[in-house]
Amino acid sequence: xxxxxxxxxxxxxxxxxxxxxxxxxxxxxxxxxxxxxxxxxxxxxxxxxxxxxxxxxxxxxxxxxxxxxxxxxxxxxxxxxxxxxxxxxxxxxxxxxxxxxxxxxxxxxxxxxxxxxxxxxxxxxxxxxxxxxxxxxxxxxxxxxxxxxxxxxxxxxxxxxxxxxx
Numbered sequence: 792x793x794x795x796x797x798x799x800x801x802x803x804x805x806x807x808x809x810x811x812x813x814x815x816x817x818x819x820x821x822x823x824x825x826x827x828x829x830x831x832x833x834x835x836x837x838x839x840x841x842x843x844x845x846x847x848x849x850x851x852x853x854x855x856x857x858x859x860x861x862x863x864x865x866x867x868x869x870x871x872x873x874x875x876x877x878x879x880x881x882x883x884x885x886x887x888x889x890x891x892x893x894x895x896x897x898x899x900x901x902x903x904x905x906x907x908x909x910x911x912x913x914x915x916x917x918x919x920x921x922x923x924x925x926x927x928x929x930x931x932x933x934x935x936x937x938x939x940x941x942x943x944x945x946x947x948x949x950x951x952x953x954x955x956x957x
Contacts, residue, residue, distance in 0.1 A: 797943065800936040807933055808857035814850035818843045838915040845913070845923050852930020859890070860937035880949040887942045894931045894938065901927030 821843040829835035867886055871879050905924040913920045 797940065800940055804857050804860045804937045804940065807853055807937075811850045811854040811857065814846050814853065818846040818850065821846065841913055841915050845916075848923055849926045849930070852926040853933060855930055856934035856937035858937070859934055860940050862941055876952070880945065883942065883945045883949075887938065887945075890938050891935075894934055897931035898928045901925075901931060 821839040825836055825839040825843070828839075867882065871882055874882050901924065905921045905928060908924055909919055909921040911920045912918065913923065
């Protein structure tokens with residue numbers, strides 16, 4: 792049962808990773824379109840800049856979960872190398888707890904900020920700017936599975952290392 796939950800989480804993280812990659816492609820296309828309209832037509836589509844910015848914001852926050860899953864968020868390898876092998880798992884656990892606290896703060900205050908700006912409009916798009924701000928709590932919440940899976944990997948690796956020593 793735990794294995795199926797882990798597999799579902801892995802698939803979810805992969806889906807979020809692919810969605811972030813798609814958003815990167817959309818942002819690139821929007822910027823390309825703006826350059827074409829500005830330099831070839833002489834009248835730039837200014838809405839594309841605002842929309843590209845929103846897409847990039849969402850892409851960054853969505854990519855946090857997969858980045859955490861792949862161990863690309865916090866480069867602690869140097870510090871980890873300075874710590875005796877028996878203490879390394881405790882360092883990873885500390886980073887895990889700090890990351891969970893940080894994500895929880897981002898979720899809570901990101902949600903509150905999103906509610907606070909609901910009545911403001913994004914320039915040139917005519918939609919609420921809260922759609923931009925929503926990337927913060929949503930992306931932080933979607934990062935949780937990646938962070939948890941990363942810790943599970945570290946725990947499994949530590950257990951295997953300890954068993955080899957015995």
